[in-house]
Amino acid sequence: MDPSAERYDVVIAGGGSAGLALACALSDALGSGRIAVVDPRPLSPAAEPDESRAFALSAAAKRMLAVLGVWPEIAAHAEPVTAVDITDSSLEDAFRPVLLSCDNTVDGEEPATYIVEQGRLYQGLLVAAAHRAGVALLGGRRAVGFKADEHGVRIDIAGPASLGCVHAALLVAADGRASPLRAAAGIGVVRWSYPQTGIVTTVRLEEPHRGRATQHFLPAGPFAILPLTGARACITWTEAAARAREILALDDAGFRAELEKRFGYRLGALSLAGPRASWHLDMYLARALVAPRFALAGDAAHGVHPIAGQGLNLGLRDVAALTEVVADAARLGLDVGSLAVLERYERWRRLDSALSAATFDALNRLFSNDWTLLRSARDFGLGLVERMPGLKRFFVAEAAGLTGDVPRLLRGEPA
Numbered sequence: 401m402d403p404s405a406e407r408y409d410v411v412i413a414g415g416g417s418a419g420l421a422l423a424c425a426l427s428d429a430l431g432s433g434r435i436a437v438v439d440p441r442p443l444s445p446a447a448e449p450d451e452s453r454a455f456a457l458s459a460a461a462k463r464m465l466a467v468l469g470v471w472p473e474i475a476a477h478a479e480p481v482t483a484v485d486i487t488d489s490s491l492e493d494a495f496r497p498v499l500l501s502c503d504n505t506v507d508g509e510e511p512a513t514y515i516v517e518q519g520r521l522y523q524g525l526l527v528a529a530a531h532r533a534g535v536a537l538l539g540g541r542r543a544v545g546f547k548a549d550e551h552g553v554r555i556d557i558a559g560p561a562s563l564g565c566v567h568a569a570l571l572v573a574a575d576g577r578a579s580p581l582r583a584a585a586g587i588g589v590v591r592w593s594y595p596q597t598g599i600v601t602t603v604r605l606e607e608p609h610r611g612r613a614t615q616h617f618l619p620a621g622p623f624a625i626l627p628l629t630g631a632r633a634c635i636t637w638t639e640a641a642a643r644a645r646e647i648l649a650l651d652d653a654g655f656r657a658e659l660e661k662r663f664g665y666r667l668g669a670l671s672l673a674g675p676r677a678s679w680h681l682d683m684y685l686a687r688a689l690v691a692p693r694f695a696l697a698g699d700a701a702h703g704v705h706p707i708a709g710q711g712l713n714l715g716l717r718d719v720a721a722l723t724e725v726v727a728d729a730a731r732l733g734l735d736v737g738s739l740a741v742l743e744r745y746e747r748w749r750r751l752d753s754a755l756s757a758a759t760f761d762a763l764n765r766l767f768s769n770d771w772t773l774l775r776s777a778r779d780f781g782l783g784l785v786e787r788m789p790g791l792k793r794f795f796v797a798e799a800a801g802l803t804g805d806v807p808r809l810l811r812g813e814p815a
């Protein structure tokens with residue numbers, strides 16, 4: 401270990417939404433602890449976010465963001481989802497009848513989901529992290545490797561403002577789907593690619609959406625209409641990869657025509673209100689979540705199909721569980737980087753992530769096809785659920801992130 405290197409309690413590699421939320425949560429839970437976030441991006445609240453994606457944030461995630469003081473910053477930009485309508489039809493069908501409609505509130509009160517633009521969430525988290533005295537934001541640098549022993553972990557940092565290396569008791573990799581640190585730790589992934597692309601854009605609507613979200617199941621994949629503030633909607637559209645390339649290459653008029661074909665005209669005419677972005681879709685799970693003095697969180701740990709809009713919600717579950725495990729260990733005077741402590745985190749999060757990934761994968765396979773017999777069977781199933789209010793309430797509670805062993809932060813309590 402280098403005696404002149406900066407020392408922190410926890411170093412987080414990756415200042416995306418998961419990494420920044422973790423920095424805020426750990427800083428609050430550890431009191432006088434020192435947390436560093438390292439990211440090649442500038443990590444400056446003044447920098448403009450460069451993305452137009454919007455997230456369906458669960459009620460549990462909202463409760464955690466409220467405890468962290470982030471929610472007041474973004475509440476005015478978060479659209480509560482009042483109801484969810486589900487359809488299942490062919491692309492050519494002129495009419496997309498609603499087969500299942502759910503009141504999207506928990507106990508008839510709290511919205512189960514909010515739609516928040518990625519840039520708003522990111523800025524809110526960045527400002528909250530920057531305001532915490534115990535958090536050092538080390539932007540413009542990347543973590544390139546690490547070495548752990550019984551005394552701590554040395555993290556090698558590269559970049560124009562390189563610090564050489566820093567020391568910590570624990571290194572958390574929240575460095576996204578490619579996770580260079582997951583590779584440096586020698587942790588492999590189970591991965592498969594979908595022959596689908598995720599297209600995202602924002603539209604302005606002629607008629608008010610009244611907070612209703614719609615999921616049109618179409619043969620190429622789900623087409624989600626997520627209500628945004630100000631009579632706008634974020635479209636998260638799964639399309640066959642080759643067709644997606646053609647659609648993305650269209651001019652605005654052609655792109656809007658493809659949108660309208662899927663969207664329908666229930667909310668009047670559409671106009672484009674944001675850029676188009678696209679993602680190659682895959683599913684993966686890290687083979688392990690922890691190693692001595694090392695833990696994975698967020699997309700570094702798992703990637704799921706966006707069919708249910710749960711990727712970041714899973715990452716925020718990691719954040720809440722890891723914070724609770726680390727805080728409990730610190731209160732007992734235990735070494736927060738020890739494998740025994742981190743294994744509690746792994747036990748807590750591994751099964752939930754794997755089950756979620758498998759469920760979203762199965763839903764995508766079940767719905768993303770044009771087989772008449774299968775459509776009849778699944779539509780019969782949707783019709784049955786439509787007539788079972790108890791089951792609908794269970795699905796809504798699942799989407800709200802309030803089922804199972806929910807960490808304290810996601811229940812709206814301090815860690």
Ligand SMILES: Cc1cc2nc3c(=O)[nH]c(=O)nc-3n(C[C@H](O)[C@H](O)[C@H](O)COP(=O)(O)OP(=O)(O)OC[C@H]3O[C@@H](n4cnc5c(N)ncnc54)[C@H](O)[C@@H]3O)c2cc1C
Binds near residue numbers: 418439542580697
């Ligand atoms: C089309 C689509 C729609 C989606 N919709 C939803 C939704 O509605 N709801 C939802 O919950 N989720 C959704 N998701 C999933 C969600 O986008 C991701 O789960 C989430 O953005 C991951 O956040 P993260 O912080 O884990 O990773 P990222 O946002 O990828 O952040 C990783 C960070 O690590 C940094 N980094 C990389 N390498 C290094 C390094 N060597 N050292 C330091 N830092 C490094 C990067 O610069 C980046 O800032 C969707 C995904 C897609 C593709």
